[in-house]
Ligand SMILES: Nc1ncnc2c1ncn2[C@@H]1O[C@H](COP(=O)(O)OP(=O)(O)OP(=O)(O)O)[C@@H](O)[C@H]1O
């Protein structure tokens with residue numbers, strides 16, 4: 233089998249539009265996961281036992297089932313219940329919800345790593361609970377979380393091909409359909425691999441920099 | 453100097469089944485400097501933490517500056533547990549300095565001191581900074597205003613922590629073993645600041661300390677605690693030179709044997 237540059241030239245525009253969808257899905261999914269993770273983390277800390285338990289159960293449930301099954305459920309089963317979502321939106325919700333549970337865990341440990349003394353000092357200078365979160369706890373909790381969150385972002389990016397299972401025309405799906413209609417797999421699949429590799433490598437380098445930048449500082 | 457600024461009435465504090473304070477009552481007069489001494493686990497820290505509302509109480513009442521700390525009167529005049537707004541108002545009267553400083557590590561020295569006045573009292577930043585600089589001047593750290601806590605020595609951190617607590621102009625200051633975490637050569641600089649505070653202000657000060665020499669010079673009254681009870685109390689000379697109770701005598705003997713100056 234020979235590498236056909238002419239074919240590459242033909243399919244590149246479609247692959248780029250697939251890449252665009254992949255990136256959109258990643259960015260929106262990440263935004264969903266960032267907010268959803270915060271919601272889970274807060275619910276799990278709730279003083280109300282029932283709320284905290286339900287949130288924990290939901291987190292375990294989502295983590296304990298494969299993302300692919302969740303995507304099928306959201307896209308193919310929910311319509312039976314009258315909830316019909318466009319493929320990309322279903323994909324963003326599915327992947328975002330799944331990664332919320334990981335984000336929640338990162339938030340939890342980040343928040344717990346802020347020492348009890350910080351809460352007490354904030355109370356001793358009479359800050360309200362809200363002021364304590366905003367000015368004392370979160371500014372200390374978030375920077376150490378950033379490398380872990382960035383790692384999940386990369387993992388999520390690499391899982392977006394799963395969205396092809398629910399008809400989202402992301403990079404993998406584009407490549408597959410180009411390959412199927414032209415009976416040539418080598419160029420589309422190689423290009424997909426290269427795209428993912430290049431973006432992942434750049435991202436990993438980015439994470440390294442974040443790790444250096446936000447290395448835990450030891451101080452009270 | 454007649455009505456007490458702090459009145460503990462039959463305070464009970466239990467952790468699970470472990471009762472730490474079992475009906476403790478005591479009064480503190482406005483402006484009084486009180487040293488709490490006693491063996492480890494006797495409940496000294498617990499008393500300060502309760503006054504700072506860092507712990508809840510299991511029974512009894514506390515009055516601070518004429519108002520209940522953990523209670524408030526409802527419409528019918530009955531005593532009910534205080535709500536957060538009430539506790540917030542009460543906390544304004546009290547400041548605390550911790551053994552481990554607990555400075556805000558992500559904020560520079562000046563911001564550590566100005567944060568609370570700006571947020572809780574709505575003081576303008578310029579005014580808060582002016583006052584903070586005066587306080588930093590007083591604790592001898594005006595030149596460190598733009599430093600981060602991590603760049604300071606333990607003694608410097610503790611002096612910033614004192615300035616931070618003073619910035620809210622509390623009527624009552626609580627000090628919990630504020631020199632215990634310091635290298636020996638840094639203890640004196642913190643004690644000097646406290647000495648000045650004692651001389652130059654009429655704040656009520658409660659300190660828990662193992663520095664018996666300092667307690668002797670500083671306090672108007674010394675309370676010796678054991679197992680959550682006041683075993684003996686009196687002016688420093690009476691407690692340190694001429695203790696009546698056997699438990700006090702034993703405690704002081706051990707402390708002296710451990711190399712502390714009295
Ligand atoms: N959070 C807690 N949970 C359970 N028990 C506690 C807790 N905090 C304090 N205690 C117990 O309460 C008792 C009094 O403790 P406290 O810290 O007030 O003593 P202390 O007089 O300050 O001692 P030290 O000189 O060692 O600081 C101790 O027996 C301690 O084990």
Ligand SMILES: [Mg+2]
Pocket residue numbers: 496497498629660
């Ligand atoms: Mg203690």
